[in-house]
Amino acid sequence: MENRTRITELLGIQYPILQGPMGGGFSNAALTAAVSNAGGLGSFGAYTLTPEQILAVDKEIKSKTNKPYNINLWVSDVDQSLENFPAEKLEKVKQLFKPYFDSLGIPLPDLDTNIPSKFLKQVEAVFEARPAVFSFIFGIPSKDILDEACKMGIKTVGAATTLDEALALEQAGVDAIVASGFEAGGHRPSFLKPAPESLTGTFALIQHLKAKIKTPIIAAGGIADGAGIRAALTLGANAAQLGTAFLVTDESNATPAHRAMLLSDESRYTVLSKSLTGRMGRMIRNRVTEEVPYATEVLPFPLQSRFMGPLREAALAQGRTDLSIFWSGQNAVNLKPGSAEQLMQSLINEAFAH
Numbered sequence: 001m002e003n004r005t006r007i008t009e010l011l012g013i014q015y016p017i018l019q020g021p022m023g024g025g026f027s028n029a030a031l032t033a034a035v036s037n038a039g040g041l042g043s044f045g046a047y048t049l050t051p052e053q054i055l056a057v058d059k060e061i062k063s064k065t066n067k068p069y070n071i072n073l074w075v076s077d078v079d080q081s082l083e084n085f086p087a088e089k090l091e092k093v094k095q096l097f098k099p100y101f102d103s104l105g106i107p108l109p110d111l112d113t114n115i116p117s118k119f120l121k122q123v124e125a126v127f128e129a130r131p132a133v134f135s136f137i138f139g140i141p142s143k144d145i146l147d148e149a150c151k152m153g154i155k156t157v158g159a160a161t162t163l164d165e166a167l168a169l170e171q172a173g174v175d176a177i178v179a180s181g182f183e184a185g186g187h188r189p190s191f192l193k194p195a196p197e198s199l200t201g202t203f204a205l206i207q208h209l210k211a212k213i214k215t216p217i218i219a220a221g222g223i224a225d226g227a228g229i230r231a232a233l234t235l236g237a238n239a240a241q242l243g244t245a246f247l248v249t250d251e252s253n254a255t256p257a258h259r260a261m262l263l264s265d266e267s268r269y270t271v272l273s274k275s276l277t278g279r280m281g282r283m284i285r286n287r288v289t290e291e292v293p294y295a296t297e298v299l300p301f302p303l304q305s306r307f308m309g310p311l312r313e314a315a316l317a318q319g320r321t322d323l324s325i326f327w328s329g330q331n332a333v334n335l336k337p338g339s340a341e342q343l344m345q346s347l348i349n350e351a352f353a354h
Contacts, residue, residue, distance in 0.1 A: 020243030181221030226350020
């Protein structure tokens with residue numbers, strides 16, 4: 001199979017293989033640079049970082065590679081429902097989760113519902129950093145932002161979980177679109193309809209987009225090896241984005257417990273839950289996902305995530321995997337521990353050496 005595609009031409013990379021921009025501390029400069037140096041597109045999920053941290057990370061990435069790389073942000077990083085959130089609802093949710101905190105011997109945290117969006121200030125930092133690619137999820141930046149990126153020569157990549165979202169992104173003029181199938185690990189980046197109504201599989205979504213849009217397509221969700229890359233390209237995608245596969249590489253910031261879980265039989269059991277962060281995401285099942293049904297009202301994002309933060313930290317410190325978040329896509333079969341460079345070489349050989 002030919003490794004030159006519309007995406008390799010657009011982004012200036014050798015192979016149509018992108019590393020998923022894992023936020024929440026899983027990304028780091030070493031992993032981003034290693035993927036880019038191997039001919040793919042390394043990515044850094046920066047939605048939790050301050051502008052100053054973004055600039056510091058960017059400087060570190062640039063010290064490790066002179067190849068194109070991507071910085072990713074969340075357009076919508078605070079749920080609208082957080083505004084004027086009722087105190088009685090907050091207390092009700094805290095009491096619902098109190099038994100989990102009690103089981104770890106830690107108190108319920110104090111919470112401040114006043115959480116401003118960081119997105120616009122983060123975009124300023126991204127423009128100062130000038131990465132080759134600026135990708136985003138949970139919406140579409142303003143026309144002014146997209147126009148400025150275009151003027152600066154920064155390629156823009158949006159994520160769609162449905163054809164309608166892809167059409168909206170194309171209308172806005174983005175350079176490429178990630179077709180994010182429901183098999184993908186991490187948060188579901190739906191923005192036109194609620195995530196539970198936006199659960200199209202990767203291979204169906206590729207074909208929906210291919211039939212209706214002209215913008216280059218990047219397939220994401222359930223792709224973990226060269227065979228998956230080949231299949232995505234055969235169906236009409238111009239590149240494939242892998243996340244879970246890179247979590248088990250040496251450079252990843254995943255904890256030893258997370259790596260062990262991904263490499264265990266338990267990785268077969270992933271679920272879509274909002275109980276640990278406030279937004280739907282795919283992770284390996286745990287006690288909370290099993291006991292708190294999806295329909296249960298929890299706090300808006302990111303308040304639920306801040307609420308559960310001390311629980312996650314204490315669970316990790318106490319070795320309580322039953323109360324830990326282990327993000328994973330549906331396909332954790334045959335993951336290859338080792339360096340990111342080794343994984344990239346394996347993917348390249350499997351996908352293109354025929």
